[in-house]
Amino acid sequence: MEIIFYVLIVILALVIMSILNEQSIKKRLRITLKNEWGKVPKETYTSEKFEALKKYYLAQKDDILDVDEITWHDLDMDEIYMLMNNTQCGVGEEYLYALLRKPCFSDKELEERNRLMNYFEENEEQRISIQSILHQIGKLSKLSIYDYINRFDNQKAKSNLVHYALNLCLICSALLIFIYPSIGGVSTLAFVAINVFWYYKERAVIEKYLMVFSFIFRLLDGIKKLYQLDIPELQKYTDQLKKDLAVFARIRRGSFLLAPTNSTGSLVDLFFDYIRMLFHVDIIKYNSMLKHFKKNVAILNRIYQNVGYLDSLIAAASFRRSLEYYCEPELTRSGSPKLTVTDLYHPLIDSPVTNSISEKRSVLITGSNASGKSTFIKTLAINAILSQTIYTSTSKNYKASYFLIYSSMALRDSLFNKESYYIVEIKSLKRILERVNKDIPMLCFIDEVLRGTNTLERIAASSRILCSLAKKNTLVFAATHDIELTHILENYFSNYHFQERIVENEILFDYKLYQGKAVSKNAIKLLNMLGYPKEIILSAENAAEEFQTIGEWSKLRV
Structure with missing residues (x-):
C-alpha cells in the first residue's frame, strides 16, 4: 500500500511539473511570436518538404489562370514563399503556397484578404493568441496533411481483437505478480516484449496516417480554442469551424490516447507514449475512428481551407511588416x-x-x-x-x-x-x-x-x-x-x-x-579593360564601324 502511495505522489509531482512547464512554454512562445513579427522566418526546407507543400495546390490547379511551373521558377517564387512563410501550422504553409500560385480575379475576395491582413497587423494581442493556437497544432515536415486526408478512402480498418487480447494478457500477468511473483514477473516481462514488438510491427504500416490523425486532433482542439477567443472580425470563419467541429464531437473523446494534445511535448505526453506502446491505445483508436473520418472527408477539407486561409494571411501580414514600404494595388x-x-x-x-x-x-x-x-x-x-x-x-x-x-x-x-x-x-x-x-x-x-x-x-x-x-x-x-x-x-x-x-x-x-x-557601346571597351590584345580590339572597333556605315560584314583577309 505504501508503494502505491509513493507512486501516486511521483505521478502527481510529474503532472504538476508538466503543467508548470507547459505554462512556461506558452509564455515564451508569445514573446517569440511578438519578436518574430515582420522578420524573415527561420524555416528549414528540403526537396521533400516542397513536394509536400505542393500537394494542396496541385489538387486545385488551373492550367490557364495559375502561375505555371515555368513562370514560378523563372521568378524564383520559392524564395519569395520562404521569405513570407511565417505560418504556424501545417495547413497554413500548404495553403499559402497554393494562394501564391493562384492569382485572384475578384475584387471582393482581395478586399477580404486585405481586411484580414490589416486586422492582424493592427491587433497584436488577438493575433498572437491565434498564432499560439496554430503553433500548438504544429507542422509535419515531410507529409502533406491535405494529401493524406484525401487518401483515407484507400485505408481499411483492421480488427482490434488482437490488441485487446494482448492487453488482457499483459494486465493478467501484472496481477499475477501479487499471487505468484516469479511467474507473474517473467510473464509480465514476456508480454511487455510481445506487446512492444507487435505495436511497432502494426504501427510501421500506418505510421504516417497516425501522424496525420494526431495532427487532425490537434487541429480540432485548436478550432475549439479559436472560436472561444470570440473575435467578431473572424466570426464568419469561426462560426463555420464551430459547426464543423460538432461533427467530430464523439470521436474527440479520448483523443489524448492517440496523440499529445499539443506539439510542444511534456512529461505527461512522455508517460502516455509508454502507455500507447504497451497497450496499443493509439492503434485501437485509429481503427475505431477511421470510418468516421472517411465519411467526413469533405468537412475535414473545409476545416483545412478555413484554418489554412487564416494562417496564411497572418503570414502575409507579417511579410508586409517586413517590407521597407508597400502599397495596396x-x-x-x-x-x-x-x-x-x-x-x-x-x-x-x-x-x-x-x-x-x-x-x-x-x-x-x-x-x-x-x-x-x-x-x-x-x-x-x-x-x-x-x-x-x-x-x-x-x-x-x-x-x-x-x-x-x-x-x-x-x-x-x-x-x-x-x-x-x-x-x-x-x-x-x-x-x-x-x-x-x-x-x-x-x-x-x-x-x-x-x-x-x-x-x-x-x-x-x-x-x-x-x-x-x-x-x-x-x-x-x-x-x-x-x-x-x-x-x-x-x-x-x-x-x-x-x-x-x-x-x-x-x-x-x-x-x-x-x-x-540603348546607346552605350561598351562591349569592345570591356575587352580592352580586361587586357585583350590591342590588335583584336582595334580590328573589332573598325569592323563595327564599317557595319554601321554600309550594313554588311567584310570577310577577314588571310
Whole structure:
C-alpha cells in the first residue's frame, strides 16, 4: 500500500511539473511570436518538404489562370514563399503556397484578404493568441496533411481483437505478480516484449496516417480554442469551424490516447507514449475512428481551407511588416491592358534600386549584361503576382489590369527529354501564345527571345512572335540584346534601356530604367579593360564601324 502511495505522489509531482512547464512554454512562445513579427522566418526546407507543400495546390490547379511551373521558377517564387512563410501550422504553409500560385480575379475576395491582413497587423494581442493556437497544432515536415486526408478512402480498418487480447494478457500477468511473483514477473516481462514488438510491427504500416490523425486532433482542439477567443472580425470563419467541429464531437473523446494534445511535448505526453506502446491505445483508436473520418472527408477539407486561409494571411501580414514600404494595388478590368508602377523594388534584394514605369503598350528593354534588365522584368512579374494574391505591391503606387501572368526567362536544355535549348525555348513561347485570350489580359515577360539560334533567324522569328503577342490582349515586357528589334517593332513596342559607364577601368551600373533605345557601346571597351590584345580590339572597333556605315560584314583577309 505504501508503494502505491509513493507512486501516486511521483505521478502527481510529474503532472504538476508538466503543467508548470507547459505554462512556461506558452509564455515564451508569445514573446517569440511578438519578436518574430515582420522578420524573415527561420524555416528549414528540403526537396521533400516542397513536394509536400505542393500537394494542396496541385489538387486545385488551373492550367490557364495559375502561375505555371515555368513562370514560378523563372521568378524564383520559392524564395519569395520562404521569405513570407511565417505560418504556424501545417495547413497554413500548404495553403499559402497554393494562394501564391493562384492569382485572384475578384475584387471582393482581395478586399477580404486585405481586411484580414490589416486586422492582424493592427491587433497584436488577438493575433498572437491565434498564432499560439496554430503553433500548438504544429507542422509535419515531410507529409502533406491535405494529401493524406484525401487518401483515407484507400485505408481499411483492421480488427482490434488482437490488441485487446494482448492487453488482457499483459494486465493478467501484472496481477499475477501479487499471487505468484516469479511467474507473474517473467510473464509480465514476456508480454511487455510481445506487446512492444507487435505495436511497432502494426504501427510501421500506418505510421504516417497516425501522424496525420494526431495532427487532425490537434487541429480540432485548436478550432475549439479559436472560436472561444470570440473575435467578431473572424466570426464568419469561426462560426463555420464551430459547426464543423460538432461533427467530430464523439470521436474527440479520448483523443489524448492517440496523440499529445499539443506539439510542444511534456512529461505527461512522455508517460502516455509508454502507455500507447504497451497497450496499443493509439492503434485501437485509429481503427475505431477511421470510418468516421472517411465519411467526413469533405468537412475535414473545409476545416483545412478555413484554418489554412487564416494562417496564411497572418503570414502575409507579417511579410508586409517586413517590407521597407508597400502599397495596396489598384486593379481594374476596364479598357486595354495597362500598368503603372512607382518606385518599384525587388523584395529579395538588399538595398534595391527603385524604378518606375507607366505603359499601355508592350515594352522592349535593351542594355548590356548585368545592367538590370532581367531583374527589372522579374520585379514587375513578382509584383503582379503579389498584387493579385496578397493584395500587396512592393512599390509606392501600383495600378494595373487584372492579368494572366506568364514568363519565358530562365530556360535550360532538357537532357532528360533530349531537347536542345532552342526546342525548350520555342515550346515555352508557344505555351504563352496558346493561352492568350480576349477575356483576361495577359502580362508576359520574355528574356532574350530565341537566344538559342542564329542571329538572322532569331531576329526574323522573334520580331514576329513579339509582334503577334503585342497585337493581342497582351502586355509584353521583353529584354533583348538585339538592337534591331527596337527598330522593327517600334510601331508596337515602347523602348526602354539600362546603361553603364566605364570609369578608370571599372564598369559601373546605376540599375536605373531610361526611356529610349540603348546607346552605350561598351562591349569592345570591356575587352580592352580586361587586357585583350590591342590588335583584336582595334580590328573589332573598325569592323563595327564599317557595319554601321554600309550594313554588311567584310570577310577577314588571310
